[in-house]
Amino acid sequence: MDEPIRKIIHIDMDAFYASVEQRDNPSLRGKPVIVGGAPNSRGVVATCSYEARAYGIHSAMPSSAAYKRCPHAVFIKPDMEKYKRVSRQVMAIFRSCTDLVEPLSLDEAYLDVTNNKWGMTYATEIAKEIKRRIASELQLTASAGVSYNKFLAKVGSGYRKPNGLVVIPPSRAQQFIDRLPIGKFFGVGEVTEKKFLSLGIETGRQLRELSREELVQICGKKGLTLYENARGIDRRPVVPNRPRKSxxxxxxxxxxxxxxxxxxxxxxxxxxxxxxxxxxxxxxxxxxxxxxxxxxxxxxxxxxxxxxxxxxxxxxxxxxxxxxxxxxxxxxxxxxxxxxxxxxxxxxxxxxxxxxxxxxxxx
Ligand SMILES: [Mg+2]
Missing domain, CATH: 3.30.1490.100 (DNA polymerase, Y-family, little finger domain)
Structure with a gap:
């Protein structure tokens, strides 16, 4: 049975917490900004600005280590209530286009725009319009990946950050996947990546040479997902989170x-x-x-x-x-x-x- 080709967008805000702080406090613009634990605490970096990333600082790094790399960085305590407020505004832009919005965190979401409220045909144009609205209404930037499934849309949004837009149509998917470094595949963390590299498997093309059985042997059940992803297959639907009572x-x-x-x-x-x-x-x-x-x-x-x-x-x-x-x-x-x-x-x-x-x- 032939399933219709879906139009999936993954949007990821760029350095979200840090960008919100820089937006709201112009004196922080152009500076290395670290949102997270204080440098003398045992806290970690939640997000840092691109200026801070230039010093090799990244999320989840201990704040003390970040301080060593960049002592003149500005450390800011996270203001989660503010980020939640901005997140609601971002999600509202997404939902004005489609009800099929699946947030993964405050600053990223999958959108299924196959049928959308804007009546637009091309997913690429929709992604551009969403980015434009985020920029003009919220003075923030986002990166977008556009493809026909979640796996490729997400890889796409992370491919050319910040302010990126990467489109992977079905006709170019295999070529794109073949060149993809093994660490970029869904479910391949540091440990699994090392395992693959030790076996000489560095790219999607090499991944595709392995059978399902070999993949399961290497990394268990997620090997089956990798087998499909390496072939551009990912049937997971975009599932909107229902407001859950707890x-x-x-x-x-x-x-x-x-x-x-x-x-x-x-x-x-x-x-x-x-x-x-x-x-x-x-x-x-x-x-x-x-x-x-x-x-x-x-x-x-x-x-x-x-x-x-x-x-x-x-x-x-x-x-x-x-x-x-x-x-x-x-x-x-x-x-x-x-x-x-x-x-x-x-x-x-x-x-x-x-x-x-x-x-x-x-x-
Ligand atoms: Mg982000």
Missing amino acids: VGKETTLASDLYAIEDMLSVIESLCEKVSRTLTANDRAAQTITLKVKFSDFQQITRSMTVEEPIQEAEAMYAIARELMDKVQFEGRPVRLLGVYASKLRHIDELTKDAPQVVQLTLF
């Missing part, structure tokens, strides 16, 4: 905690609170998220989704314990803990497929 409780600790046992007892009481709220609202949750903020303000979340929605504190706590095992504390003190329940379903909805949850509410 219930959560978090607490900033009176003093930093070091011992896992102490953290677990806090988490247990948070689970009880979340469970009470769920019960009071006749809701059960399928996803439990644990939030841990370290004393250096670095924050991580770990989530788990279960098949049967849960409501009771005990089940939630069992999941939270497992999630705690996935956190790398590395001896760092913790200042805040949180538990969130999402993918909520009304108890009445569950009678058909999960009677045991309803039963629990009877006790």
